[in-house]
Amino acid sequence: MARLWAVAELALACAAALGGAISWSEVRSTVAVAPVAKGQPVTTSVVYDPPLLLLTLLLAAAAGMLTVVGVARLRRVGRP
DSSP, X not given: OXXXXXXXXXXXXXXXXXXXXXXXXXXXXXXXXXXXXTXXXXXXXXXXXXXHHHHHHHHHHHHHHHHHHHHHHHHHHHOO
16 A cells, blocks of 8 residues: 555656646746837847746645655565
8 A cells, every 4th residue: 555655656746747847838938128228129038927936846846755755655665
């Protein structure tokens, strides 16, 4: 039964890591910035979406914790 829990934790860790990667790919966007002085060209800037950035951070933390717990549980089960 403990082996099943460990595998489930590792599967959830993979799902959290995948979710974090998808979230990170959508967290940034580019916007046009008005020129500072007259006659200067328009520049672009990168803008980050704070809620998605927080989601990425939380998913990465959850993936790391689940990985550590799952591997530790697998190692305990494997010992005689």
